[in-house]
Amino acid sequence: MQTASFSTQRVDPYNPPADHVRLQQGGSITQVPWPNTGTIWVVTKHADVRTVLGDARFSSDRALPGHPMNSGGYVTGAQLKQLIEMDPPEHAQHRLRIMGEFTVKKIAAMRPRIEQIVEETIDAMLASGNEADLVEALSLPVPSMVIADLLGVPYEDHGFFQENSATFVDADTPVEGRIAAMGALKKYVGELVQSRVTAPGDDILSRQLAAGADPVELTGLGFLLLIAGHETTANMISLSVAALLDKPELLQQLRDDPSLVPGAVEELLRYFTIADVGHQRLATADIEVAGTMIHAGEAVYAFANVANRDPDVFPEPNAIDFTRGARNHLAFGFGPHQCLGQNxxxxxxxxxxxxxxRRLPTLRLAVPFGEIPFKEFGPNYGVYQLPVAW
Incomplete structure (x- = not known):
């Protein structure tokens, strides 16, 4: 067992945390110190990460004693369990009810509305002058408005919804401010759910209530959709544009052949793999992974970020290649808890x-790439600001 712990700090904006890379280079699976459990097994190879995330015997229930994300704050019965914290059969029952909202067909039908949101957001950005912080002007507003539409947020409440969403996910906001924003959003979602009990609409909350969802449970789900679908997408927008502006040859590829964009999305998702936490599990049985026996009661951490740089699966993994065909990446996880909103x-x-x-042919960074304030620590990788000009 290694005696040194590891850091989630990213010192190179284009690479996973150096300690994660070191652990992968040292072997497929390694046991290292961990604050809550004493030790934790770190799994780094693509195939082995899939094994861990695909096996429900590696529990996601953070209320279990010994779970690596249980810091002692869980009290049985005092906290409503979220979908991401459930194990079978409870998880399958809850996920099955919501899965129909995120099918490829259902999401494809949202394209015209999403295109409208993006076009109007870019219109507003261009009308503001010839420079902006892309995070504030584009990356945050787009997913916020999309989620607002999904939840059926009335148009007159969009300002409140976007403002508090942006505050909650802004790491620069003092903790007290983020807690206040979270409380305001939870209260708002709860009131929105209650309004749908008596006056259903054409939105995900109304359909879930009709399918038998409990209003309290649905409030938690609505808040989870808001947070999971907001910050992660916003970070990916910012990182993707930053990379394209820093590497103009990549941007030119997309200008020369716009049909490459879907492949570019998959490759950028693989390359950045922004979620540095969330793939932590507790073994509930003795399970062998990569020739190593992980015993019941031991903690496991699956590193999707370095698994997505596994040279056995992705040749020249540190290069960005829009023609790679990287759909087998693990940026959305794998197995029963694979990201519900990936489509x-x-x-x-x-x-x-x-x-x-298409619309911003003269877009450029307004500061040197090295001066962009990247988020060095998790839980989700991204940038704080992205100054651009055109």
Missing amino acids: LARLELEVVLSAVV
Whole structure:
């Protein structure tokens, strides 16, 4: 067992945390110290990460004693469990009810509305002058408005919804401000759910209530959709545009052949793999992974970020190749807890990148790439600001 722990700090904007890379180079699976459990097994190879995430015997229930994400704050019965914290059969029952909202067909039908949102957001950005912070002007507003549409947020409440969403995910906001924004959003979603009990509409909350969802449970799900679908997509928009502006040859590829955009989305998702937490599990049985026996009660951490740089699966993994065909990446996880909204995230990224390439031919960084303030620590990788000009 290694005696040194590891850091999630990213010192190179184009690479996973150096300690994650080091652990992969040291072997497929390694046991290292961990604050809550004493030790944790770190899994780094693509095939082995799939094994861990695909096996429900590696529990996602953070309320279990010994789970690596249980810091002692869970009290049985005092906290409503989220979908991402459930194990079978409970997880399958809850996920099955919501899955129909995120099918490829259902999400594809949202394309015209998402295109409208993106076009109007870019219109507003261009009308503001000849420079902007792309995070504030484009990356945050687009997913916020898309999620607002999904939840059926009335138009007159969009300002409140976007403002508090942006505050909650802004790491620069003091903790007290983020907690206040979270409270305001949870209260708002709860009131929205209650309004749909008596006056159903054409939105995901109304359909889930009709399918038998409990209003309290649905409030938690609505808030989870808001957070999971907002910050991650916003970060990917910012990182993707930053990379294209820093590497103009990549941007030119998309201008020369816009049909490459869907492949570019998959490759950028693989390359950045922005979620550095969330793939932590607790073994509930003795399970062998990569020739190593992980015993029941031991903690496991699956590193999707370095698994997506596994040279056995992705030749020249540190290069960005829009023709790679990287759909087998693990940026959305794998197995029963694979990201519910992945089809929506893909569509938003495709529409945004297509619009940026088409509508902003003179877009450029307003500061040197080295001065962009990247988020060095998790939970989700991204940038704080992205100053651009045109």
